Amino acid sequence: MKSPDKTALSAHVLDEIKELPAKYPQPRSAVMPALDLAQEELGHLTPAAMSEVAAALQLDPGYVEGVATFYSLFHLEPVGKHRFYVCTNLSCALRGANEIVDHVKKAIGVGRSDQVSADGLFSFEEVECLGACEFAPMMRLDHRYHYDLTSEAIDTLIAERRGVLHTRGEVAAKAAKAPEGPVKKPRAPRKKKADA
Numbered sequence: 592m593k594s595p596d597k598t599a600l601s602a603h604v605l606d607e608i609k610e611l612p613a614k615y616p617q618p619r620s621a622v623m624p625a626l627d628l629a630q631e632e633l634g635h636l637t638p639a640a641m642s643e644v645a646a647a648l649q650l651d652p653g654y655v656e657g658v659a660t661f662y663s664l665f666h667l668e669p670v671g672k673h674r675f676y677v678c679t680n681l682s683c684a685l686r687g688a689n690e691i692v693d694h695v696k697k698a699i700g701v702g703r704s705d706q707v708s709a710d711g712l713f714s715f716e717e718v719e720c721l722g723a724c725e726f727a728p729m730m731r732l733d734h735r736y737h738y739d740l741t742s743e744a745i746d747t748l749i750a751e752r753r754g755v756l757h758t759r760g761e762v763a764a765k766a767a768k769a770p771e772g773p774v775k776k777p778r779a780p781r782k783k784k785a786d787a
C-alpha cells in the first residue's frame with residue numbers, strides 16, 4: 592500500500608525482499624521484483640529505499656540504482672496513481688501518438704511528464720516501442736495495454752478511474768466506441784531518449 596510520507600521500507604517488506612534471491616537462478620534477477628515491492632509500498636523509489644534494497648539483496652547500490660533509472664516502470668519522484676505510458680516511436684507516431692499525448696496532457700491537466708494531476712490520480716510519460724506496433728497508436732496503463740487509441744478512448748479510461756462512469760451500461764457503451772485490442776504480455780516501458 593502506498594505511503595507517501597514514508598521514505599524507507601518497513602521490516603516486513605525488507606523480509607519479503609530478502610527472500611527473493613532464492614527464487615531465481617541468478618540472485619541479481621531479484622532486483623526488479625524487489626524494486627517493485629519497494630515502489631508499491633512508497634509510491635516511488637527514494638534514495639533510502641534503493642540503498643535498503645541493495646543491502647537486503649547484497650548488491651552494489653550503483654547496480655540497483657542503474658536498474659531503477661533504466662526502466663520507466665520505476666519512479667524516482669512521486670507519480671500519479673495511474674500512469675499513462677504512451678508509445679511515441681515511429682509506428683505509433685505515424686498513427687497519431689503525438690496527438691494522443693497532447694490529449695492526455697490536456698485531459699489530466701498537466702504540461703510535463705514530471706507533473707501529477709491536481710487530484711493525484713494521473714501522470715504520463717512518452718516511452719519507446721512497447722512491441723505492439725500493429726495496434727498503433729497504443730499505450731500501457733495500469734499493467735494493461737490499450738490499442739488503436741482515440742481521444743474518446745482516453746476520456747473513457749480517465750472517467751472510469753475517476754469513478755465518473757457509475758453503471759455497467761455506461762462503461763459498456765463507452766467501451767463499444769473505444770474497443771481494446773487483444774491482451775499482450777506488457778513489456779516494462781523504457782524511458783524515451785531525450786532529443787539531441
Ligand code: FES
Nearest residue numbers: 678680683720724
Ligand atoms: S512503435 Fe509503438 S508499439 Fe511499436
